[in-house]
Amino acid sequence: MIQVQDLTKRFGALTAVDAVSFEVHEGESVALWGANGAGKTTILRCLLGLYHFEGFIAIGGYDIRTHGRQARRLLGFVPQELSFHANMSVTDTLIFYARLKKASVIPDTLLDRLALRPHLEKRVGELSGGLKQRLALALALVGDPPLLLLDEPTANLDVRARDDFMHLLHELKAAGKTLVYTSHRLEEVATLADRVLLLESGRLVADAPPHRLAAEIGHELLLRVYVAPHHIEQAIQVLHAKGFTASMNSHGIKIFVPALQKATVLETLLHANIDVRDFSLEWAFHNEQHD
Ligand SMILES: Nc1ncnc2c1ncn2[C@@H]1O[C@H](COP(=O)(O)OP(=O)(O)OP(=O)(O)O)[C@@H](O)[C@H]1O
Structure with a gap:
């Protein structure tokens, strides 16, 4: 479905993507993974045909340089945040896109599945983040x-x-769609991706199924835990008592853990009657350890 060969993208002196090659097969779900600035978004933008680049990209067999229109017809793009006209209604937005893509109808099943039907007359600007x-x-x-x-x-x-x-x-994956997505969240990578492409400073350093990747770099996980404000100090104390390095920053409590010990952290908090409201796991990149 996607072939990328020796993809390089430079912004002036900066090489944001450096000789990256990979393939994505039909029905596969592939995560682009890496620290901030690793080049994930730039790769997506190259696939979308939004940037000039060196190297070769084909989608569905179509070279995106010479057959961009045919290639783009095969793909849909979900941005990080929808930046569409806030004043347009949901219905009008859907109709506008359908015209743009020369699609005649928005299938009813799609509106039902996405639970959008009750919101069709709302303006896009009124929608919650989840609905957007x-x-x-x-x-x-x-x-x-x-x-x-x-x-x-x-x-x-x-x-x-x-x-x-x-x-x-x-x-969508079960229905056979091919998915290529970027995510910072380990659980999203681990549960949805068939393969993970790990990027570091624009270079592809690993291309493996998530379970193999986790084993390879398992000693470097960053766990962020979110608890009620009045529990923060106690949480850090009980984690220190258990030998964990835990610190607080604006993104919650940060704990660097070996992969196999992540459950121990949560159990420790649970035993101390501290409610964990949410947690996330990330690969701990070296440049993130001091933020
Ligand atoms: N339009 C641009 N002009 C100049 N430099 C850019 C541009 N877009 C991205 N970069 C630089 O290219 C590098 C890769 O950026 P990119 O956005 O692809 O990273 P990323 O892995 O998606 O990171 P993030 O998770 O923060 O979105 C970064 O150093 C970034 O500053």
Whole structure:
């Protein structure tokens, strides 16, 4: 479905993507993974045909330089945040996209599945974050393209909306869609991806199924835990008492853990009667350890 050979993208002196090659097969779900600035979004933008680049990209066998229109017809794109006209209604937005993609109808089943029907008359600007992202997914699915590209699609969602959205992606995968997405969240990578492309400073350093990747770099996980404000100090104390390095920053409590000990952290907090409201796991990149 996607062939990328020796893809290089420079911004002036900066090489944002450096001789990256990979393939994505039909029905596969592939996560682009890496620290901030690793080049994930730039790769997606190259696939979308938004940048000039060195190297070769084909989608569905179409070289995107010479057959861009045919290639783009095969894909839908879900951005991190929908930046569509806030004053337009959901219906008008859907109709606009359908015209743009020369698709005649928005299937009723799609509106039902994405639970958008009760919101059709609302203005896009009135929608909650979760609904906006579902609308973004609906727009990407207009014309029923076999390939979806998603850029951090759950980054701005709360836990519930994130779970809902991930559920939809699992359904799309089960229905045979090819998914290529960027995500910072380890659980999204581990549960949805068949393969993970790990990027570091624009270079592809690993291309493996998530379980193998986790084993390879398992000693370097960053766990972020979110508890009620009045529990923060106690949480850090009990974690220190158990020998964990835990610290607080604006993103919650940060704990660097060996992969196999992540459950111990949560159990420790549970035994201390501290409610864990949410947690996330990330690969711990060296440049993130001091933020
Ligand atoms: N339009 C641009 N002009 C100049 N430099 C850019 C541009 N877009 C990206 N970059 C740089 O290219 C590098 C890769 O950026 P990119 O957005 O692809 O990273 P990323 O892995 O998607 O990171 P993030 O998770 O923060 O979105 C970064 O150093 C970034 O500053």
